[in-house]
Amino acid sequence: MKAWIESGKLQRQEKWLYPPDAIREALANALAHRNYSSPSKVQVRIFDDRLEIWNPGLLTLPLTLEKLKGKHDSIPPNPLIAKAFFWIKFAEDVGSGTSKIIQWCKEWGLPEPTYEEAGGGFVTVFHNSKPEQVIQKGSETSSERVISEIRENPSISAQELAQMLGITSRAVEKHLSRLKEKGIIKRIGPDFGGHWKVTD
Numbered sequence: 001m002k003a004w005i006e007s008g009k010l011q012r013q014e015k016w017l018y019p020p021d022a023i024r025e026a027l028a029n030a031l032a033h034r035n036y037s038s039p040s041k042v043q044v045r046i047f048d049d050r051l052e053i054w055n056p057g058l059l060t061l062p063l064t065l066e067k068l069k070g071k072h073d074s075i076p077p078n079p080l081i082a083k084a085f086f087w088i089k090f091a092e093d094v095g096s097g098t099s100k101i102i103q104w105c106k107e108w109g110l111p112e113p114t115y116e117e118a119g120g121g122f123v124t125v126f127h128n129s130k131p132e133q134v135i136q137k138g139s140e141t142s143s144e145r146v147i148s149e150i151r152e153n154p155s156i157s158a159q160e161l162a163q164m165l166g167i168t169s170r171a172v173e174k175h176l177s178r179l180k181e182k183g184i185i186k187r188i189g190p191d192f193g194g195h196w197k198v199t200d
Helices: 020-033 079-087 097-107 131-152 158-165 169-181
Strands: 002-004 013-015 043-046 050-056 114-118 121-127 185-188 195-198
Touching (some): 002 158, 020 050, 097 121, 131 169, 131 195, 169 185
Antiparallel strands (some): 002 013, 043 050, 050 121
16 A cells, blocks of 8 residues: 545545556466466565566466467466356456456556566566655655654654655655755664754
């Protein structure tokens, strides 16, 4: 989830960082189409700038990574599992899931997800704006909010700031570093047990 405070609203606003329908579809694909003879597991890897869903097993020929972006034949490696997923409404039977994932991400305002084959497995990669780009686009607003939170709670930690502002701890550290360089804030005492001071 990403969260932010809007003027005139008492409650913080929240939104899923990635579209839930796309995540559900990617997970269903990973479980239905994985290579069950492999000891590897389906994995969800979460990073600051992306989310990756891995499953063991490669595409079934003649499918290619490029074909997944549009209409394509449904060639499941595990047809009985795919049929079961269809009957319990976890998947469709027409090979449209990967193109729908792309559509949902675009409608969510995200970059187009990518499909990869790596290490004997298939990977769906969801992308969001990199933390560095987010700071450059909205650094003034975020910095003002950092200062405001420090005024209210001088002992606040970077992790607590990240949770309140809906950004990563690394992004908070960059804001703090810039504010210190400008002389707007300074650290009193050690990292653990000290506190912040806003220099008026």
